[in-house]
Amino acid sequence: MAMKLPYYPGCTLKTKAKNFETSTLAVAKELDIELVELPKWNCCGAVSSIVTDDLMHQLAPARNFVRVLEMNKSGIVDNEYRLVALCSMCYNTLKRTNLLLKNDHEKLKTINDFMYLEEDYNNEVEVVHFLEILRDIGFDKVKEKVKVDLSSLKIAPYYGCLLLRPKEIAIDNTEDPRIESDLLDSLGVKPIDNPFKKMCCGAHQTVQDKYAVARNTYTIVSGAIKAGAEAIITSCPLCAFNLDNRQREAKELYPDFEGVPILYFTQVMGLAFGVPEEELGFDLNYNDPRPLLREKNILK
Amino acid sequence: MSKTVEITKEADQFLKKIEELSGEKITSCIQCGICSGSCPMINEMDLTPAQIMSKTQLGQEEELLNSKSIWICASCFNCKVRCPRDLDLAKVAEALRQVVLRKAVDKINIDAISPEEMMELPQIALVAACRRLTN
Amino acid sequence: MEEKRRDLMEEIAEANSSASSGIDDKKIKHWIHIYVLGKQYKVPASLTIMQALEYAGYRFNKSVGCRAGFCGACSTMYRVEGDYKIKTALACQTMAEDGMYLVQIPFSPAVKAKYDINNEPYDGNVFLKYYPELARCVSCNTCTKTCPQDLQVMDYVQAAIKGDFQKVAEWSFDCIQCGLCAVRCPAEIVQYHAAQLGRRMYGKYGLSEEPNIVKRVEEIMSGKFEEEFKKVMSLQKDELEKVYVKQQNEREIY
Numbered sequence A: 001m002a003m004k005l006p007y008y009p010g011c012t013l014k015t016k017a018k019n020f021e022t023s024t025l026a027v028a029k030e031l032d033i034e035l036v037e038l039p040k041w042n043c044c045g046a047v048s049s050i051v052t053d054d055l056m057h058q059l060a061p062a063r064n065f066v067r068v069l070e071m072n073k074s075g076i077v078d079n080e081y082r083l084v085a086l087c088s089m090c091y092n093t094l095k096r097t098n099l100l101l102k103n104d105h106e107k108l109k110t111i112n113d114f115m116y117l118e119e120d121y122n123n124e125v126e127v128v129h130f131l132e133i134l135r136d137i138g139f140d141k142v143k144e145k146v147k148v149d150l151s152s153l154k155i156a157p158y159y160g161c162l163l164l165r166p167k168e169i170a171i172d173n174t175e176d177p178r179i180e181s182d183l184l185d186s187l188g189v190k191p192i193d194n195p196f197k198k199m200c201c202g203a204h205q206t207v208q209d210k211y212a213v214a215r216n217t218y219t220i221v222s223g224a225i226k227a228g229a230e231a232i233i234t235s236c237p238l239c240a241f242n243l244d245n246r247q248r249e250a251k252e253l254y255p256d257f258e259g260v261p262i263l264y265f266t267q268v269m270g271l272a273f274g275v276p277e278e279e280l281g282f283d284l285n286y287n288d289p290r291p292l293l294r295e296k297n298i299l300k
Numbered sequence B: 001m002s003k004t005v006e007i008t009k010e011a012d013q014f015l016k017k018i019e020e021l022s023g024e025k026i027t028s029c030i031q032c033g034i035c036s037g038s039c040p041m042i043n044e045m046d047l048t049p050a051q052i053m054s055k056t057q058l059g060q061e062e063e064l065l066n067s068k069s070i071w072i073c074a075s076c077f078n079c080k081v082r083c084p085r086d087l088d089l090a091k092v093a094e095a096l097r098q099v100v101l102r103k104a105v106d107k108i109n110i111d112a113i114s115p116e117e118m119m120e121l122p123q124i125a126l127v128a129a130c131r132r133l134t135n
Numbered sequence C: 001m002e003e004k005r006r007d008l009m010e011e012i013a014e015a016n017s018s019a020s021s022g023i024d025d026k027k028i029k030h031w032i033h034i035y036v037l038g039k040q041y042k043v044p045a046s047l048t049i050m051q052a053l054e055y056a057g058y059r060f061n062k063s064v065g066c067r068a069g070f071c072g073a074c075s076t077m078y079r080v081e082g083d084y085k086i087k088t089a090l091a092c093q094t095m096a097e098d099g100m101y102l103v104q105i106p107f108s109p110a111v112k113a114k115y116d117i118n119n120e121p122y123d124g125n126v127f128l129k130y131y132p133e134l135a136r137c138v139s140c141n142t143c144t145k146t147c148p149q150d151l152q153v154m155d156y157v158q159a160a161i162k163g164d165f166q167k168v169a170e171w172s173f174d175c176i177q178c179g180l181c182a183v184r185c186p187a188e189i190v191q192y193h194a195a196q197l198g199r200r201m202y203g204k205y206g207l208s209e210e211p212n213i214v215k216r217v218e219e220i221m222s223g224k225f226e227e228e229f230k231k232v233m234s235l236q237k238d239e240l241e242k243v244y245v246k247q248q249n250e251r252e253i254y
Helices: A018-030 A056-073 A088-103 A105-114 A130-137 A139-144 A179-186 A210-226 A237-244 A247-253 A265-273 A290-295 B009-022 B034-038 B049-057 B061-065 B078-082 B089-101 B115-120 B123-133 C002-021 C049-055 C126-130 C132-136 C142-146 C153-161 C165-171 C180-184 C191-206 C211-221 C226-233 C237-249
Strands: A003-008 A033-037 A082-085 A126-129 A154-156 A231-234 A262-264 C031-036 C039-044 C075-080 C087-090 C100-104
Touching: A003 A056, A018 A033, A018 A262, A018 A265, A056 A082, A056 A088, A056 A105, A082 A088, A082 A130, A088 A105, A088 A126, A088 A237, A126 A130, A130 A139, A130 A179, A139 A179, A179 A265, A210 A231, A210 A237, A210 A247, A231 A237, A231 A265, A237 A262, A237 B123, A262 A265, B009 B049, B009 B061, B009 B089, B034 B049, B034 B078, B049 B061, B049 B089, B061 B089, B078 B089, B089 B123, B115 C126, B123 C132, C031 C049, C039 C049, C049 C100, C075 C180, C126 C132, C126 C153, C126 C191, C132 C153, C142 C153, C142 C180, C153 C165, C153 C191, C165 C191, C180 C191
Parallel strands: A003 A033, A003 A082, A082 A126, A154 A231, A231 A262, C031 C100
Antiparallel strands: C031 C039, C075 C087, C075 C100
């Protein structure tokens, strides 16, 4: 029985991180999950507004929650108020706003009043990350779908900040998360745990101060390599950009630095499930993972 | 060597303003330094996270608002999850940023980003940068 | 029924004629009060905002254009007494109401980016390249509420952030560039400029070429109409006028 879930892509998954979306939709299909995109969604704002008096920046996430209500009303989904996000930043921002509105009725009322053209939101929605859905289904079910032998691949899990912090939105233990390692295990990949798996990549500093980010890129990627990783997975297009594209700047700063490919976790799932290569979108990965995958006989 | 700091009325008002804007009881900070130890951007900073808290306690507005630290903060929340007093330093940093930004000051010139960079940057980076560094 | 309809039509004609032919005020039955730049005026009911302002004695040399709801020049912002809501209108298309507090917005300060449409890649990031402030959109929907053409402005701005040329083009199609959205936007985005970029990019790269146009351009370039062009170019003014009138009166052949 197909699970139909409201799905929030986020702006970047429609452009630079299209491969994250296509690979996810492909693997979700294998798992009998249908991710139904919200009709008419808007950019969540990427970062949460964390000062006490700001309501304007809560509008963007709140508006998306109303879309979930509309999806249920119009019958696109049936009594399903979980909103699935893939991008860690979108997940974090949506979830934090949802919690804020749950705990502050005055703010909720003000927002509802301001958005008078929309239906009122009454805290119906629950924001979840796709990894949580996988954990709920059970990683043993994920294991059942594995068709390709990935045992020769050594991949480091990488969480970045926003899947784990602050604690109220964390999808796993904030200090020692295991969910990505568990996933990799079920896919038959050897997970390379390492202390940099939750170090911040530098996020938006990449726009104004790319070398500051490059220094973090160097630390995180070198750390993973030292622990034995041949690739690193991520769940965030900004982390992907910083760990992948900024390897170029890291090489400028540290000439001896040799990077590794950065993959979305759903691209690895796709490889394990035998999803056709075109749907995994490796053209969009800055450091091409295909030579490594061909070397391991995972791709032809 | 001891240093005498006078807490003026303005300094006290500044502290109260930041406490109100951030919603954090800044005077609870015991200066343990865990936040500094957890910060991924500390090598880029002039004031350490612990110093930011101590200077806010003392209401040293000018030094704080002119620091590089508050702008290079990546809002990673590592400080918040580690603080033994359960303080949210990320919110304090944001409050300090807002005091400056709300004077119609932008800390990033998005028009100055080169066309080549604009074509390479993912939307998420630009949106996040605008939210944290522009008014 | 015919009688009643004629009376109504006469009433409408009467109400409008007072603005253009200076009919005796005593003949006007219905009056309203409007406020222009804060000053109160008594004007006949059933006039458009533009006509009402002209009746009040204002002469437009800005904020006026086609008078047909198409050029976007007569952008108006107003409030109605007793209502806090800011409303917008095109002065030539909207009826004046009793208690309107009006102001004209003849211009919206916005610099259009310079680009060569022939040299741009068909890549969604082009929007952000020329209008990076698009990333500041907070989805407040003020632009949509402001648009006098009832366009889904916020939706096309979001589509621009997502690099979707087609949606930007389709949803902004009826934009007349009146500028009201940009005036009110808290993120300082100029929606209509981004929309124009989207329409131009989509028109050039997104849509397939119309085969009849391609064929006709080829014919022109091959000199098929050269004689005709030379003939027209050599006509004197009075001959040209005759030819033009004749063409206008002829049945149009497609």
